[in-house]
Amino acid sequence: MQTVRRLGDRVVRFALPPRCPGCGVVTLSDHDFCLACWSALDFLDDPQCALCGDPFEIDPGRGALCGACHADPPAIEGMRAAVSYGPIARRIALRLKYGRRPGFAETMARHMRRHLPDPSVALLVPVPLHRWRIWRRGYNQAALVARALAQSTGAPIAIDLLWRRKATPILRAMGPAARRKAVQGVFALRPDADVKGKAIILIDDVYTTGATVNACARVLKRAGAARVSVLCWARVVRDDAVIR
Ligand SMILES: [Zn+2]
Numbered sequence: 001m002q003t004v005r006r007l008g009d010r011v012v013r014f015a016l017p018p019r020c021p022g023c024g025v026v027t028l029s030d031h032d033f034c035l036a037c038w039s040a041l042d043f044l045d046d047p048q049c050a051l052c053g054d055p056f057e058i059d060p061g062r063g064a065l066c067g068a069c070h071a072d073p074p075a076i077e078g079m080r081a082a083v084s085y086g087p088i089a090r091r092i093a094l095r096l097k098y099g100r101r102p103g104f105a106e107t108m109a110r111h112m113r114r115h116l117p118d119p120s121v122a123l124l125v126p127v128p129l130h131r132w133r134i135w136r137r138g139y140n141q142a143a144l145v146a147r148a149l150a151q152s153t154g155a156p157i158a159i160d161l162l163w164r165r166k167a168t169p170i171l172r173a174m175g176p177a178a179r180r181k182a183v184q185g186v187f188a189l190r191p192d193a194d195v196k197g198k199a200i201i202l203i204d205d206v207y208t209t210g211a212t213v214n215a216c217a218r219v220l221k222r223a224g225a226a227r228v229s230v231l232c233w234a235r236v237v238r239d240d241a242v243i244r
């Protein structure tokens with residue numbers, strides 16, 4: 001059986017050479033970016049806001065907050081994203097979401113892993129999708145990314161901890177108050193879920209306004225979670241084009 005599977009794998013590899021997830025040129029191995037795409041990706045790192053992960057141009061020191069978090073602290077206590085939401089990051093997110101290409105979840109997870117230095121300390125929870133959307137799309141892209149991360153790091157995962165009571169409208173065009181209102185009461189915890197004292201990392205593909213993850217974090221905090229942070233593939237950074 002093992003031999004058959006290995007043979008099958010080789011046949012598939014022969015038929016489909018590894019391609020750059022960004023532009024499709026043939027590369028040496030699966031999930032590898034070509035040099036042009038690699039150079040065009042903006043990998044995010046410190047310095048950034050301790051709560052929402054907004055990148056700082058000058059390092060203000062550990063634990064510093066951005067102006068928005070100072071004025072109105074979010075429910076999340078930390079946010080990391082592999083890359084900023086530029087054209088290549090966007091293409092990969094869209095192909096996973098609408099292009100029925102689940103392999104892109106593994107590409108994302110490979111670059112998100114470095115922000116998970118000790119995978120054993122927190123529970124991975126994907127941001128839930130409304131059941132109609134799952135039915136139409138066939139899967140929740142955030143759950144695929146969370147599963148790929150859990151598989152490669154050994155981190156504990158709870159796919160169905162949160163659920164979405166109703167589908168939300170597109171939030172990007174709304175102001176902060178309208179966004180908060182639109183996600184109020186949208187997320188709920190499974191009745192048998194116990195998150196008391198737990199550290200939770202919400203997993204999503206793209207972080208745009210933070211309204212969705214903050215709504216999830218409020219539900220988890222109310223149920224006693226000790227800490228809720230976020231790990232995403234891509235984050236919209238100030239002037240990035242927001243097209244979802
Ligand atoms: Zn490329």
Ligand SMILES: [Zn+2]
Pocket residue numbers: 049050051052053054065066067068069070
């Ligand atoms: Zn901030």
